[in-house]
Amino acid sequence: MTLETLLFKEINIFPELFLGISIVYLTLHSTFISINKHYILIQNSLVSLGVLILLLVCYLLLNNQLDLLNVTNFNNSIVNDYFSFSTKLIICFLSLSCLLMIQQYLADQKLNHFEYVILLLFSILGLFILISSNDLLTAYLAIELQSLSFYVLAAFKKNSTFSIESGIKYFILGSFSSCLFLLGSSLLYGLTGTINFEDFKDLFLWFFQSNTVLTTLNFDVTLILMAMMFILISLFFKLAIAPFHVWAPDVYEGSPSASTFFFSVVPKLSIFVLLFRLFYFSFYSFFDYWRYFVVIFLVFTVIVGSFGGLEQRKLKSLLVYSSISHMGYSLIAFTTGTFEGIQILFSYLIIYSFSGLCVWSIFMLTRLKNNYKNKQNKDLTDLVLLGKSNKMLAIFFTTVLFSIAGFPPMIGFIVKITVFLSAIEASMYFVALLSILGSVIATFYYIRIVKILFFEKLLIGKLYYPINTSKSILVVLLFFLFLFLFINPTLLFLFSYKLTLISLPM
Amino acid sequence: MLYSKNLLTYILVLPLIGSFCLVFVPSSNRLLLKSIALNFSCWTFILSLFLWLFFDKSIGTFQFVNKFMWIPLLNINFTIGVDGISLFFILLTTLLIPICLLASWNSIQINLKLFLLSFLIMEFFLIGVFCILDLFLFYIFFESVLIPMFLIIGIWGSRERKIRAAYFFFLYTLLGSVLMLLAILYIYYQVGTTDYEVLLTFSFSEFEQKIMWLAFFASFATKIPMVPVHLWLPEAHVEAPTAGSVILAGVLLKLGTYGFIRFSFPLFPEGCFYFAPLVYAISSVGIVYTSFTAIRQTDFKRIIAYTSVAHMNLVMLGLFSFNNIGLEGAILQSLSHGFVASALFLIIGVVYERYHTRMVKYYGGLVHTMPLYVIIFLFFTMSNIGLPGTGSFVGEFLILTGSFKVNTTVTFIGATGMIIGGCYSLWLYNRIAYGNLKTQYFQKYLDLNKREFLMFLPLILGTLVMGLYPEVFLNSIHFSVNLLVELMYF
Numbered sequence: 001m002t003l004e005t006l007l008f009k010e011i012n013i014f015p016e017l018f019l020g021i022s023i024v025y026l027t028l029h030s031t032f033i034s035i036n037k038h039y040i041l042i043q044n045s046l047v048s049l050g051v052l053i054l055l056l057v058c059y060l061l062l063n064n065q066l067d068l069l070n071v072t073n074f075n076n077s078i079v080n081d082y083f084s085f086s087t088k089l090i091i092c093f094l095s096l097s098c099l100l101m102i103q104q105y106l107a108d109q110k111l112n113h114f115e116y117v118i119l120l121l122f123s124i125l126g127l128f129i130l131i132s133s134n135d136l137l138t139a140y141l142a143i144e145l146q147s148l149s150f151y152v153l154a155a156f157k158k159n160s161t162f163s164i165e166s167g168i169k170y171f172i173l174g175s176f177s178s179c180l181f182l183l184g185s186s187l188l189y190g191l192t193g194t195i196n197f198e199d200f201k202d203l204f205l206w207f208f209q210s211n212t213v214l215t216t217l218n219f220d221v222t223l224i225l226m227a228m229m230f231i232l233i234s235l236f237f238k239l240a241i242a243p244f245h246v247w248a249p250d251v252y253e254g255s256p257s258a259s260t261f262f263f264s265v266v267p268k269l270s271i272f273v274l275l276f277r278l279f280y281f282s283f284y285s286f287f288d289y290w291r292y293f294v295v296i297f298l299v300f301t302v303i304v305g306s307f308g309g310l311e312q313r314k315l316k317s318l319l320v321y322s323s324i325s326h327m328g329y330s331l332i333a334f335t336t337g338t339f340e341g342i343q344i345l346f347s348y349l350i351i352y353s354f355s356g357l358c359v360w361s362i363f364m365l366t367r368l369k370n371n372y373k374n375k376q377n378k379d380l381t382d383l384v385l386l387g388k389s390n391k392m393l394a395i396f397f398t399t400v401l402f403s404i405a406g407f408p409p410m411i412g413f414i415v416k417i418t419v420f421l422s423a424i425e426a427s428m429y430f431v432a433l434l435s436i437l438g439s440v441i442a443t444f445y446y447i448r449i450v451k452i453l454f455f456e457k458l459l460i461g462k463l464y465y466p467i468n469t470s471k472s473i474l475v476v477l478l479f480f481l482f483l484f485l486f487i488n489p490t491l492l493f494l495f496s497y498k499l500t501l502i503s504l505p506m
Numbered sequence: 507m508l509y510s511k512n513l514l515t516y517i518l519v520l521p522l523i524g525s526f527c528l529v530f531v532p533s534s535n536r537l538l539l540k541s542i543a544l545n546f547s548c549w550t551f552i553l554s555l556f557l558w559l560f561f562d563k564s565i566g567t568f569q570f571v572n573k574f575m576w577i578p579l580l581n582i583n584f585t586i587g588v589d590g591i592s593l594f595f596i597l598l599t600t601l602l603i604p605i606c607l608l609a610s611w612n613s614i615q616i617n618l619k620l621f622l623l624s625f626l627i628m629e630f631f632l633i634g635v636f637c638i639l640d641l642f643l644f645y646i647f648f649e650s651v652l653i654p655m656f657l658i659i660g661i662w663g664s665r666e667r668k669i670r671a672a673y674f675f676f677l678y679t680l681l682g683s684v685l686m687l688l689a690i691l692y693i694y695y696q697v698g699t700t701d702y703e704v705l706l707t708f709s710f711s712e713f714e715q716k717i718m719w720l721a722f723f724a725s726f727a728t729k730i731p732m733v734p735v736h737l738w739l740p741e742a743h744v745e746a747p748t749a750g751s752v753i754l755a756g757v758l759l760k761l762g763t764y765g766f767i768r769f770s771f772p773l774f775p776e777g778c779f780y781f782a783p784l785v786y787a788i789s790s791v792g793i794v795y796t797s798f799t800a801i802r803q804t805d806f807k808r809i810i811a812y813t814s815v816a817h818m819n820l821v822m823l824g825l826f827s828f829n830n831i832g833l834e835g836a837i838l839q840s841l842s843h844g845f846v847a848s849a850l851f852l853i854i855g856v857v858y859e860r861y862h863t864r865m866v867k868y869y870g871g872l873v874h875t876m877p878l879y880v881i882i883f884l885f886f887t888m889s890n891i892g893l894p895g896t897g898s899f900v901g902e903f904l905i906l907t908g909s910f911k912v913n914t915t916v917t918f919i920g921a922t923g924m925i926i927g928g929c930y931s932l933w934l935y936n937r938i939a940y941g942n943l944k945t946q947y948f949q950k951y952l953d954l955n956k957r958e959f960l961m962f963l964p965l966i967l968g969t970l971v972m973g974l975y976p977e978v979f980l981n982s983i984h985f986s987v988n989l990l991v992e993l994m995y996f
Binding site for chain 2: 402409413424432439451489490493497
């Protein structure tokens, strides 16, 4: 191997390397400078530095754009292809806007310790490695890096019992699910002697194609299935799929809103990437086995997500249930097992993340003007005056809510429809009917927010601080993105088409 | 023909351009806002009159067809075109929107800009529903109408009950139409496209037709509305502002009949024939039941709301007679109901704007002080009953003739409904117009002003023309209906 090829290979993990090194540098910078009295405003500068780092990571990602290449590093344990490139880019953009939006909130809530931004960057690094992980151990380590940062982010508000409680809950359940992942991995390793995704694929493909070797190899299919189920369940824990969703409302409601913003918008996409790599790449031979488990889970999820949100009076817990039901719809596309299904899954996830970004940005931007600033969990009725005091923001909020509810003239409708279409193509008529009815029920709690925004004639309520220019520009850009994507949804579909076309080995 | 090829596209986008202009006008400049909206809607109406002028009456296929790419990846394209069936629905929409804006000229105090915006956007959606030739986009337009209407009922409604009414309206219609959505997805999966003219060439199996007809029926029956799911209509009508009620009765209810004619009939003829007795039963129950309900209402608007349910169910009888006469009668009756019901809601709006009550018992003897108002009220009461010389008479006559060929019993029940219709309309008119003036409730009286008279004028003229010389309207409908019947029986 010549030096050139070596460099060429290693350059693919350059964004991650850069991110890691800059985190280390940021830690040193803030540790040694924050004790200096001249740098009181270390936190603000740190957020800007974080945004800068993410922008540079974006640049580095774009720089080594891989269209058709598939490069592996570190003894085949990290893979970089167009798939990971584009999902990383999306995650980078999402976390960048997230950082910009939460800046003011951190200052308001007195969360302006430098650790916050560094932990966020750590979790982004974990997500990046998770996306390009190609064996179980790397995936496990990446999940741990990401979740450990998340536990601390959840418990970051030290003077709030809710925050501490949610951090501990998240930690216990998260580590439990990580244990399940580890158990599944070790079972797989014991049975097959490998932890690499590609090896799994070759092994199982070959195993199913030639029945003659079956006796000599002595595979226990039920044990493999069990290991697969462990891994699946542990990942479903992270996604808050229905029987394993119970931690999500508590944790999301208790932890500081900035952390909740990050938890609910950014990591879902990367966990779906891992799910895709595992279950469409490695374990695709067992498709008929794992499919039914997932279908049962998704039906549960859609029902829980639709009915659970009905009685919520807090905006945050309502959004949690909304995200639970959306994970259910994504799983519909996931279980179809077709090329179109995966394409639709990723277009759905992209739109889900963007609309989540919009809703949470609005949540962050409506800063209550009251005496006790520590009140972070907004009641739905706090939004009563938004329709009168900031009409454009209210209209934007309405548009996004209708889009999330999957109501016709919005982009959310089109992606949701393609999900149902994929379900019908896979002859899951009952699932399609059930989830479509679920989405109607879920509409009820979205339009309740619209009712609160516009229909109340009250003149008493809480007022909001005005929004500054840079943030309103960001919000307007997001709004136009929404409108544009409806007028020309082909762009989105082409993107996800390319994304799946290149990554699919089938 | 050549220069008018893009005419339909202009009509479709003109309200959108108008709403775009409205965004840049400051909301304090109320007169400018109102005049921009009125101008744009009037120009849309004038352009749609040209559409009628250039419409070739001797062919029944689609004209002014234009095709734009939308999602080529999913093979869904934005195709628009008109035929004789949809032409008059478009005209009705574009006529009623300026009238609505005139009707709410002074009565809308809060959020005027949002009100005008939602009306113009709703006009875009409604014209889109009637001229789109793609099933998937039809669903998008069909559902999108809900959002502006939901906002109109919720924001500018009069009482606290409006929220309940808005929810009723939204969720009933949504629940009905998601079933249609599943059927549309199934059609897309089977055919591979949702282009209307391609779908016409495809024939589904009998079982598929029945199931999908039911799914479509769930959606359209909620819109019409037919009996078990008609509950949203009185609520929504009573709580909506005048303009909202006008557009609801005038155009939104016709989305159901239009959907039946356009999609259920040619795509699932087997389903139509199979379920025709069901429709007969539900409609005849609906006609008699809602007519009797209308008699015992105390709310002015509720009475008119129930009469529109009865009339729309009569239209359903005409549709499901499956012959030329019945179908043409149904379309004509839809149009005439669009004129008459909206005029009656405007009449309510006129007195509501003055006295802020809709209870019938507070009114009486208006003939002494508001003669012009009472004359117009009499005219529309008579056309609501179906007096010869008005459009309703022609429509109902054609419907009953058509359904007489198919089912005599149902025709009899439908005709009974007309008689009960005479009862409630005349009784209502009596209570409002005649008797003593109730000066203990109202002291000041004011007859129609110029603006109010102007908004009634086109409706009166239209109703009269439709009654005296219906061929003006019918000669554009003939060939399209003929083609439709041929498609059903081929």
